[in-house]
Amino acid sequence: MTLSLISGEGLSQDILHNLKHSNRNNKMTTERYNSRASEPHWQKIWDEKKLFETNTDVESGKEPYYVLEMFPYPSGRIHMGHVRNYTMGDVVARYKRAKGYEVLHPMGWDAFGMPAENAAMQNNTHPKGWTYDNIASMRTQLKSMGLSIDWSREFATCDVDYYAQQQALFLDFLKHDLVYRKNAKVNWDPVDMTVLANEQVIDGKGWRSGAEVEQRELTQWFFKISDYADELLEAIDELDEWPAKVKLMQSNWIGRSRGAKIKFPLIEKNGTDTNELVCFSTRPDTLYGASFMAIAAEHPISLEMSKSNPALQAFIKECRKMGTSAADIETAEKQGFDLGLTVAHPFIEGKTLPVYAANFVLMDYGTGAVFGCPAHDQRDLDFARKYDLEVTSVVATIDTPDMAVEVSDTAYVDDGVLVNSGPMSGQRKEQAINTAIDVLAERNLAEEEINYRLRDWGLSRQRYWGCPIPVVHCDNCGVVPDKKENLPVELPDDVTFDVPGNPLDRHPTWRNTDCPSCGKPAKRETDTMDTFVDSSWYFARFITPNGETPTDRAGANHWLPVDQYIGGIEHAILHLLYSRFFSRAMSIAGHMDIKEPFKGLFTQGMVVHESYRDKDGAWLQPTEVVLSGEGKARKAVHAKTGEDVKIGGIEKMSKSKRNTIDPDDIIQTYGADTARWFMLSDSPPERDVEWTDAGAEGAHRFVQRIWRLVSIWSDNVKSANAPDSLKDEKANAIRKASHKTLKAIGDDIERLGFNRAIARLYEYVNTLSSSGDVKKSNADLDSAMKEGLSFLIQCFAPVMPHLGETCWEELGFDGLVSEQSWPQHDDALAVDDTIILPVQINGKKRADLEVNPDASTKEIEDATLALDVVIKQLDGKTPKKIIVVPKRIVNVVV
RNA sequence: GCGGGUAUGGCGGAAUCGGUAGACGCAAGGGACUUAAAAUCCCUCGGCCCUAGGCCGUCCCGGUUCGAGUCCGGGUACCCGCACCA
Secondary structure: OOHHHHHOOOOOHHHHHHHHHOOOOOOOOOOOOOHHHHHHHHHHHHHHOOOOOOOOOOOOOOOEEEEEEOOOOOOOOOOHHHHHHHHHHHHHHHHHHHOOOEEEOOOEEOOOOHHHHHHHHHHOOOHHHHHHHHHHHHHHHHHOOOOOOOHHHOEEOOOHHHHHHHHHHHHHHHHOOOEEEEEEEEEEEOOOOEEEOHHHEEOOEEOOOOOEOEEEEEEEEEEOHHHHHHHHHHHHOOOOEOOHHHHHHHHHHHOEEEEEEEEEEEEEOOOOOOOEEEEEEOOHHHHHHOOEEEEEOOOHHHHHHHOOOHHHHHHHHHHHHOOOOHHHHHHOOOOEEEEEEEEEOOOOOOOEEEEEEEOOOOOOOOOOEEEEOHHHOHHHHHHHHHHOOOOOOOEEOOOOOOOEOOOOOOOOOOOOEEOOOHHHOOOEHHHHHHHHHHHHHHOOOEEEEEEEOOOOEEOEEOOOOOOEOOEEEEOOOEEEEOOHHHOOOOOOOOOOOOOOOOHHHHOOOOOEEEOOOOOOEEEEOOOEEOHHHHOOOHHHHOOOOOOOOOOOHHHHHHHOOEEEEEEEHHHOOHHHHHHHHHHHHHHHOOOOOOOOOEEEEEEEOOEEEEEEEOOOOOEEOHHHEEEEOOHHHOEEEEOOOOOEOEEEEEEEOOOOOOOOOOHHHHHHHOOHHHHHHHHHOOOOOOOOEEOOHHHHHHHHHHHHHHHHHHHHHHHHHHOOOOOOOOOOHHHHHHHHHHHHHHHHHHHHHHOOOHHHHHHHHHHHHHHHHHHOOHHHOOHHHHHHHHHHHHHHHHHHOOOOHHHHHHHHHHOOOOOOHHHOOOOOOOOOOOOOOOEEEEEEEOOEEEEEEEEOOOOOHHHHHHHHHOOHHHHHHHOOOOOOEEEEEOOOEEEEEO
């Protein structure tokens, strides 16, 4: 069944149920819990009591805890991924608040970016209006989730107040030599006259215009992140609350490699006036296997030679068309252009190597030149095979150190022993690299160099909807930073998007200003900042969202780093690395003294859903599809036409595949608590979770189940005493289960094991439901249930806070559950009186043994040997060995 | 291409340090209640031999160990990321 059918006329199923049964007046039928009434009610009360507003005062006395979910881009509607992300953070926030921390849990909007401009072009709207409208509707949606957020700190990165501070930061960075200008390549769409993002280049063509994309050089601003490459790399080790995967991705991204810068004297100069070619190599040990040199198409030598060589010009042009992404470069067919140059081999007297311009050599890594050693580098091998160049293997395996490895289609890149390699012969890779550098260094032909894959961060964007870069171009003074007292440089509102290009460029007046240095008329910079800049410091702004400087240094030092940061794995590299750089840069500029912004990081999985297509291949929404049958007989038809629908794969919810579920519908039908509960149940939080209607219904059944349990016990609990030395056996069993569960759930939440905590809560409700009959209850049982239910409510309230409040009130407990301290479990009650030890014979389980947890090894051995099964299996023989693992297992080896 | 990840019933998953594989949920089947439906409650639910019970079983092949889903070596399949999307 589809959701639209369940929700009927827009009434939730609980209201429908209660309406149907309101006349029955049967005492044993409790009213169904009505989330539609209860959720707004509690949200209003929390709001009025300002329950979630944080006292960020450094002197507040409580220990600070900062939990933050990656702030959303205001696309217009929240999606299930947001629900999952923000629920996780909210559970942590509510739990930590109960544990006595002063919790900071804010929300904001990553509000600059291309989609607003695209919408402006498509729908003739203004990016600003579009963005703020989206924020307004998403805020309403997020609020309906019942998140314990301090909304008084909310801001959007497109708020003038925010980007004014960002401009101030930029000026500070400029002062501290953390930003500079240089030329860089961009994807240029010659028809739309605009710069394209990599993702807007499809098969080498612009996504809108279809025109062939060119690589064009522009002067742009760069952050000097590569100066911090080593520091950013080394500090990764100390991020012990980050996923190993993310740490590895960051190290690879920084890509430190040690190698040598090697000079090759030019022999055949073919008309150039260059005397040497300098290349970078991490494998100078394999120089004896070199058979050619390759330089980037954009290498100065290549560019110089192209002036008098039209064929080379064409080749360079061809290379420029190629995509700039790593995947494009690695997968493109290797192509070269013989420049007619040769260089001298540094080790082999009289040997020369031909020089090619090649498409697989990057100008912006190393020196833009490499020596080609085909036997020991796959790219070089591919190139050599194509141009029929010599392949000389100079490495042997460690097992057969005398014979060079034979190379046909796959280069040998692993460790080994060098052969036929002069001074390096007989040495292992690492040692040989050192030898090569040392020998060449003596002849002044090489020096050791550390290179990083990490490049400086280009922040200039030729777009309107971003933070203006606060500099002025003056004919007299050149590039002049704005003065801080002149900030903000505000974006003009009167812009149009009917013509291609950046509206700031063609604005009649905005560009005109006076030079801050000489006072003469000058022009503003029209580039705006990369939106990654906006998100690189927002976490620091939440501490003093209205401050007149970017941060309050003492406050930032008190609250940062963020204790728990939660977001998608897609930000594993750039956003997190940029934020790490920004924290360092902000420390240098005196805004705080924190180098690592995020102490704990958690990357959650996506929300996925089945996708559907009609007979013409058009994507259909889940609400347009009616499903029936199961397994192979599972069928889908169109809800309106009845035509067959093809059931597609389970994929990330996306607008293009129309397989999204609107959280609003779910909240209307089942309530926010159900949505929150389901998003955390089943799948571990770091993995993808599949949205299914059945799963949501299951979660909702549980909501009702809790409500029934609480309702039927409410009278008994209200008149019960606190549990103390209970005689009733069942009551004691409940107490033990309660304390055990409480302990386990606390541990689970601390470790973000939400799915495990939820499984435990299911078990616990099963235990409470089956442990006592309310009609035959006694004072002891009532007491145990009073404690048990209070633990239950407190344990699930972080996930289902509205239901928690309703149940708390129903049982007559004081105050709000959201204000309660986390209950303390009693360790003595959280352990079992007896434990069941599995007894294995030769590693196979044959029996159970019930023992006291403190039983000695001897006692366990004796009890084991007295078991019928063991006696039978031993058949009079003495066992070879008895392994007793305390509190775990017994294994009898026969 | 490079880098990373994952693999357990019909499905999502649990098993925290190498110690009872399949907790918990979903789906399914059977039953109770009901005029009926919904809701709820009870039972079954990895496969095979089916007898108390036994044998097999965590992607595949091998190894270490009293004991392997977990550790080691080799392989297979699928998924994700790759610098101007946020």
